[in-house]
Amino acid sequence: MTRIISGFAGSRELKVPKSGTRPTSDRVREAIFSALEARDVIEGAVVLDLFAGSGALALEALSRGARSVTMVEKAPQAGALLKANAELIRTAGKLDALSTRVVIASVAAYLGNPSSELFDIVFIDPPYDLSEAEVGHALQLLVPHVAQDAEIVLERSTRTGLPELPAEIVLDKSKAYGETTIHWLSRV
Incomplete structure (x- = not known):
């Protein structure tokens, strides 16, 4: 079961595709969000979630005060669940439609298009079998x-x-949580 951990949508369950995705565990998400909250960067942030799957990372950020989230997922079946999850969290917070955006496209196709929007927080959670070159x-x-x-x-x-x-x-740093390692990166 994947759920929102904290914020206005805390404990809401998210739908997860039966196959093709690997949701971030509650333990790892809690560690990520504890670090982001310690840095005081979530409130009002514009968030991008690449390889979004269920959208758990972006929707957790939205529940904790992010201004808007864009979630990119190429698998159409995951995209349908992603839209349902976004609607669930948006409705729970009584947020307007502009607070969530679901893009059904490959990450390369989405990022290949110019945009004037700059993101404050970016989650990148690709399939583990995606090559380092990709x-x-x-x-x-x-x-x-x-x-x-x-x-x-x-x-x-x-x-x-x-x-x-x-x-x-x-x-900036890397931290391992069992099979998962989180790399914290920043722009210079």
Whole structure:
């Protein structure tokens, strides 16, 4: 069961696709959000969730005070559940329709389009079998979409290394939680 941990939608259950996604565990999400709250960056943030799956990361941020979330997922069946989850959380918080946006497209296709919107928090949780080269390419495409002081949270398998980072993005720290490692990145 995947649920929202805290905020106005705390304890609401999210729908998760039967296959093709690997939801971030409650333990790892709590660690991520404890760190983000300690940095005081969630309130009013514009959030991007790449490889969104159920949308648990973005919707957790929305429940904790983010201004808006954009969730990108290429699998149509996951996208349908993602839309339902976004509606559930948006309704729970009595938020307007502009607070959530679901994009059914590949991450490369979404990031390949120019946008004037800059994101304050970016969650990147690709399938563990996605190659480091593909993750590195997504990071390169991400650069023009993030604010100068953005928090970038990359979730990978502990068995894989950190992908090659573009010159504009640096590693702040990494922390392992069993099979999952969280890499905290920032824009320079």
